[in-house]
Amino acid sequence: MRWDAQRLDFDEPSTLPGLPDVRGLLRSVQVPEFPGLTLHEVRCKSALNAVPAGSVMPFGHTINPYRGCSHACVYCFARGTHEWLELDSGSDFDRQIVVKTNLVEVLRRELARPSWKREHVALGTNTDPYQRAEGRYRLMPGVIGALARSGTPFSILTKGTLARRDLPLLTAAARDVPIGMGVSLAIWDDDLHTALEPGVPTPRARLELIRAITDAGLPCGVFLAPVLPGLTDSLSHLEAAIGAIAAAGATGVTVLPLHLRPGAREWFTAWLVREHPSLVARYKALYGRGAYVPAEYRGWLARRVAPILARHGLDRQSGGSARGRGTSGGAGAGEHPPATGLPGDESVDFPAGSLPTAGPGRVPGPTRGPEQLALC
Numbered sequence: 001m002r003w004d005a006q007r008l009d010f011d012e013p014s015t016l017p018g019l020p021d022v023r024g025l026l027r028s029v030q031v032p033e034f035p036g037l038t039l040h041e042v043r044c045k046s047a048l049n050a051v052p053a054g055s056v057m058p059f060g061h062t063i064n065p066y067r068g069c070s071h072a073c074v075y076c077f078a079r080g081t082h083e084w085l086e087l088d089s090g091s092d093f094d095r096q097i098v099v100k101t102n103l104v105e106v107l108r109r110e111l112a113r114p115s116w117k118r119e120h121v122a123l124g125t126n127t128d129p130y131q132r133a134e135g136r137y138r139l140m141p142g143v144i145g146a147l148a149r150s151g152t153p154f155s156i157l158t159k160g161t162l163a164r165r166d167l168p169l170l171t172a173a174a175r176d177v178p179i180g181m182g183v184s185l186a187i188w189d190d191d192l193h194t195a196l197e198p199g200v201p202t203p204r205a206r207l208e209l210i211r212a213i214t215d216a217g218l219p220c221g222v223f224l225a226p227v228l229p230g231l232t233d234s235l236s237h238l239e240a241a242i243g244a245i246a247a248a249g250a251t252g253v254t255v256l257p258l259h260l261r262p263g264a265r266e267w268f269t270a271w272l273v274r275e276h277p278s279l280v281a282r283y284k285a286l287y288g289r290g291a292y293v294p295a296e297y298r299g300w301l302a303r304r305v306a307p308i309l310a311r312h313g314l315d316r317q318s319g320g321s322a323r324g325r326g327t328s329g330g331a332g333a334g335e336h337p338p339a340t341g342l343p344g345d346e347s348v349d350f351p352a353g354s355l356p357t358a359g360p361g362r363v364p365g366p367t368r369g370p371e372q373l374a375l376c
Contacts, residue, residue, distance in 0.1 A: 026101065034132055037070055037095055044100040047107035048121065059155070060119035062126070063107065065139040067098035069127040071159055072199040073186075074271045075226060078126050080263025089263035094199070097133050104142030111150035121147060121154040124182070130160025132199070141169055148173035155180035157223065161201045161209045167216045174218060181213050183250075184223040187232055188241040195275065196228075203241075207248040214249040225256035227301065229286065230279045233257075238308055246312035253314050255305045257298065259291045 026041045049062045068082055072094035079089035087096050100106075110116065123129045129140055144166060147154045154177070156163070156170075163181075173179060185206050187193040193203060201209075213220040222245045227233050232241075238255075245253055260268060265287070273280055286293055 031136065033136070034070070037097055037132070039133055039136070040096065040098045041101045042098055043102050044106055046110065047100070047103050048110050057122075058120070059122040061121045063103075063121055063123050063129075063143060064126045065100055065103050065123075065129050065137075065143065066127055066131060066133055068093050068096050070094065070097060070132045070199045071128055071197060074196045075186075075228070075258055075260075075264060075268050076127075077259060077261050077264050079267055080261055081126065083263065090267050093263075097131070099133055099137055100139070101137065103139050104146060107143060108146045111146055111152060116150070116152075118150065118152045121152055122157070123154065124157030128158050128160050129156065130158045130162040132160075132162075134160065134162055140166055144169045144173055148176045151177055153178040155182065157182040157184060159184045159197075159200045159206065161205050164209060164212050167212060167218075170218060171216050179218065180221070181218050182221045182223055183210050183213070184225060185241065185245065186223075186225055187228070188237055188244070189232070192231060196271070203244075207244055210245070210248040210250050214251065219251040220249070221252040221254065222250045223254050223256060225254065226258035227255060228258055229283055231276070233301065233304070235304070235308075238305060242305070242308045242312055242314070246314050250314065253309060255301065257293055257301060259293075260287055261291050265291070 026043060028038055028040045030038055047063055049064065051057050051060055051062065067085065068087070069076065069078070076093070079093045082089050082093040082096070085098065087093070123140075123143070129143075134140055144154075156179075170179060170181070183206055185203055187196060188203050190202065193200070210220050210222060224238075224241055224245070227238075232238075242253060269280075269283070272283060286297075
């Protein structure tokens with residue numbers, strides 16, 4: 001790792017390779033409460049990341065307090081971004097966590113600029129702001145307060161139950177600015193969850209988070225994402241997951257199939273070969289042309305989930321209200337997927353109550369390019 005400025009007494013820290021908004025490493029620490037993790041404390045030059053001009057994303061800026069993620073999701077699309085830091089997209093992504101220690105201070109300065117137009121800011125678009133390191137560094141309370149005081153609307157997407165800590169701050173902030181909350185819940189089966197998301201709170205713990213958010217009076221959309229090829233797209237899995245999500249009080253559900261970018265592709269494929277070799281040929285057929293699934297599977301998945309959502313009185317996320325539809329899912333809710341049709345596209349929607357999304361039951365097509373942002 002060729003990082004400059006690795007001393008606390010370094011006067012002019014240089015830029016981290018591949019990450020021009022971070023000015024040098026202050027120190028690297030390992031702490032007893034997070035065994036196996038190395039926390040790289042850095043000073044950042046900027047907090048607000050502008051989404052590229054012309055992007056289809058429904059927000060103009062993002063904030064990422066951390067790089068790398070201790071959730072260690074095998075399928076995480078953001079794995080490749082760790083290579084910008086000259087770290088690998090496998091175990092380094094899971095265990096080498098970059099912490100922007102001065103994030104709140106920098107954010108306050110940026111929000112105070114006359115040029116700031118109070119565009120919607122999204123958190124949780126790359127790695128989780130409520131991963132384990134947040135318990136030590138407590139960056140999010142300052143971020144929430146700074147955004148609310150500046151009149152800036154924002155959304156948070158998370159798998160981390162640590163978000164419950166900040167619910168009083170979020171409910172207070174919601175009196176001043178529009179806020180959207182989203183919880184990601186990809187896998188309902190406990191064994192599969194343990195194998196693929198070893199650092200993530202259990203599905204049941206995240207259901208309790210959904211209940212806590214809605215009990216606090218905030219809208220909470222759920223991302224049932226990513227749907228995994230041959231593993232989590234069965235009717236029984238989708239029924240159990242969506243039923244539990246509805247019972248927890250979610251105000252919307254978005255069902256998104258997996259996509260496999262470089263970095264995530266290699267890490268996930270190695271897991272698949274090891275744990276589910278019978279699925280390897282199907283994945284090769286699907287992803288041979290790239291990261292995204294063909295339209296045939298997206299249509300099949302849309303028809304499969306539509307009647308389940310309708311039965312539980314849930315739209316796909318649409319303005320924060322859970323509205324039952326009389327829509328039929330049409331034929332095909334129980335049909336077999338196309339021969340090459342396995343989930344593969346993780347397009348972006350955002351938490352209910354914050355941003356517009358597609359109609360009920362629709363699985364969106366691929367959004368290609370670096371502007372594709374979603375929580376792993």
